[in-house]
Amino acid sequence: MQWQFSNDAPIYTQLIQQVKVGIVTGAFPPGERLPSVRDLATEAGVNPNTMQRALAELERDGLVYSQRTAGRFVTEDNTMINQAKRSLAERHVKTFLEAMLRLGFQRDEIITLITQELGEEEADHASA
Amino acid sequence: MQWQFSNDAPIYTQLIQQVKVGIVTGAFPPGERLPSVRDLATEAGVNPNTMQRALAELERDGLVYSQRTAGRFVTEDNTMINQAKRSLAERHVKTFLEAMLRLGFQRDEIITLITQELGEEEADHASA
DNA sequence: GCTGTTGTCTTATGTGATTAATACAATAGC
C-alpha cells in the first residue's frame, strides 16, 4: 500500500479515499484483516487518531467492520465492494465531464483529448 | 457568476479555481473590470480577506492585474487565457485518467463510460 | 487465568483557514 497526500484536502478524507481504493482494487481483499489502527497509522505516517477517524467513516459505509479486540476486517460482501467501485468511477466521470463542459469543450473534443492522453500513456509504458 | 463551495478544500483555493474558470469561459471577458474585492466577497458569501487572498494569487499568475484605486482587471492577453484553459483541461484529463486506471478500468471501458455519460447528458438537455 | 494487543475515548496543544473589524494611502470622479 502506497500512501501519499496532497495539502489541498484534509488528510483524513484522503485516507478514506486511499483505503477505499485499496479495497475496491483488491489490495485489501474481501474478508482480510487490516493492520491495526496503530500499524496503519505508522505505515501511512499519520497520527493514529487520524487513521482511526478515517476507518470509522469507512465502517459507517459498511466497507469494513471491527471486532473489538481481534482487529478490523474488510467486508466479505463482494456486491458492496463492486458497488463502491462503480460509485467511485461514476463520480469521477461526472466530475470530469462537468468540469470539461463548463470549460466550454465540445463532446468530441473531450473524447479526442482522452484518447490522445491514453495513447501517450500507452507509449510511455511501452518505452519504459 | 455562480458561487458554490465544498467543504473538502480551502475556500480560497476554490475561489481561485472558480474565478479562473470565469475568465477562461468568458464570464469575465479580457480587459474587463472585475467587481471590487468587497463586492465579489459579498456576492460569493465569503470574507473580503479570503477573496483578496484568492485574487492576489490570480494576480501572481498574471490572469488579472490591479490598478491601485481604479479596480482590478482581467488580462487582455488572449494567449495567456487560452494557455490557462488548455492547462486546466489537461490537468482534469490527467487526474481523471489516473484515478480510473488506478481503479483498474481498461482504456476502452473508460471510453465507453465517457460516451455513455455524454449520451445521457445530451438526453437530459433534450428533455429539459 | 495472564498478558499483550485490539478498538476506542479523552484531554491538551499547535497550526492554518476563515472571519471579523479596522485602518491606511492612492486616486478616479465629481
Added chain:
DNA sequence: GCTATTGTATTAATCACATAAGACAACAGC
C-alpha cells in the same frame, strides 16, 4: 480640491484539522 471607492495591510478571535500522550475495557492467544 473633496470625497467616496479602491486595493492593501494589520490584528484578533474562532474553528477544524492534526498531532501528542495517555487511558480504558474487551478479548484472543498463550
